[in-house]
Amino acid sequence: MSGPITIELAGEFSLRHRRIERLIGVLTPLWRLETATTVSVDLSRLVHMSPAALALFAATLRRVEERRLLASASTLILPRARGVRGYLERMNVITVGGGGFGAQLGQLSPTGSQPLARFRTDQDYPAVAERLTRFVAEQAITDEIARASLRIALDEIAENVVQHAGAPTGGFAVAQRWLKNHRLEIAVADLGMGILSSLRQNPRLGHIDSDVHAIRLALQPHVSATPQRNSGIGLFITRLLLEANGGLLFVRSGHGLAEAGARASEATLDLALPGTLIAIRVCTDRPLDIDSVYLQLDDEQRDDD
Amino acid sequence: MSNATTIRLGDRYGRVLTGRAAAETLRAELEGLLGDGVALTVDFAGVLAVSPSFADEVFAKLDPARVADGSVTFIGLRPGLASIARFVREARVEAVGAS
Numbered sequence: 001m002s003g004p005i006t007i008e009l010a011g012e013f014s015l016r017h018r019r020i021e022r023l024i025g026v027l028t029p030l031w032r033l034e035t036a037t038t039v040s041v042d043l044s045r046l047v048h049m050s051p052a053a054l055a056l057f058a059a060t061l062r063r064v065e066e067r068r069l070l071a072s073a074s075t076l077i078l079p080r081a082r083g084v085r086g087y088l089e090r091m092n093v094i095t096v097g098g099g100g101f102g103a104q105l106g107q108l109s110p111t112g113s114q115p116l117a118r119f120r121t122d123q124d125y126p127a128v129a130e131r132l133t134r135f136v137a138e139q140a141i142t143d144e145i146a147r148a149s150l151r152i153a154l155d156e157i158a159e160n161v162v163q164h165a166g167a168p169t170g171g172f173a174v175a176q177r178w179l180k181n182h183r184l185e186i187a188v189a190d191l192g193m194g195i196l197s198s199l200r201q202n203p204r205l206g207h208i209d210s211d212v213h214a215i216r217l218a219l220q221p222h223v224s225a226t227p228q229r230n231s232g233i234g235l236f237i238t239r240l241l242l243e244a245n246g247g248l249l250f251v252r253s254g255h256g257l258a259e260a261g262a263r264a265s266e267a268t269l270d271l272a273l274p275g276t277l278i279a280i281r282v283c284t285d286r287p288l289d290i291d292s293v294y295l296q297l298d299d300e301q302r303d304d305d
Numbered sequence: 306m307s308n309a310t311t312i313r314l315g316d317r318y319g320r321v322l323t324g325r326a327a328a329e330t331l332r333a334e335l336e337g338l339l340g341d342g343v344a345l346t347v348d349f350a351g352v353l354a355v356s357p358s359f360a361d362e363v364f365a366k367l368d369p370a371r372v373a374d375g376s377v378t379f380i381g382l383r384p385g386l387a388s389i390a391r392f393v394r395e396a397r398v399e400a401v402g403a404s
Contacts, residue, residue: 293385294389298391
């Protein structure tokens, strides 16, 4: 057994580069565990975790638990701030993500809405996508096509996890809405093989030389690890949807990062995320319309001809 | 053709059609009926939106020859749905041509 380790999540973890990178840095020791270890996860100074951070955190907790890497003396120190504890309770984080922390489970109990959900198969991800869409769209999105568009985006992201990630612990999806700011965020995380390894399974994509290159391609049409079965346009359509909305598509996998929409960027980063994190941020006071995106495809094909 | 049937997707699946697995099951059903000599009309009336994966299964993977010869007809498509149908179909045709 390895020596004890402490993982401290203090402060804010939002969907911003530095904060996601800080989270990845904090979680890396858990991803490197190979033998049962006494782990102390200290959330006492936690201020906030966005859906992206929650999804990755939950995936990590579940992985170490299912690989039996938590020695019996492992502890989870709950947030000191009652509001933060309440938030984690409402988001159902500890029950879905943190099964290995014994007595601490009793201190945070799930409430009805269950915004954090886990999925593993073709059979369970559609229901997760439907439930999360319904939860996050309630009061935030009244337009039927916008709700449909959101559902489709989440469905496609989740399906990618099931079809391509090869993650034994499955995928973790979280949704949250901010009515006053007219914003919602949905994130899906998995600790699978990552986009680069996945795409390289397609012999025609063996030339991809970096994680950021792989992500860039994944956001283009007709790029798939399994082109016979999959069309490779789910992420592409999601990108177009968010760009038209003025929202954000955030993709982090391996050493790669790419964003599209309100904040377009690409980067190769020092820390490796062993899997994939995809988050979308939607402006709920602006159109979210998959119909318009589909009609745009006709224009793009005409331009290509 | 010995008989014809109409499959109303809106009645069966609702306003939003998603999920490759569900679409694969549907496509298998359509192919079975076509194999039995049934002329099919697939009616999208009432369908608001279709996911790319669902569109790929139903519009692109179904034998294009059966669409060309009128064995299967798609009706009730909103303009956006017609657009994604063309997009996925043409992508599969290109992919086959490139292999």
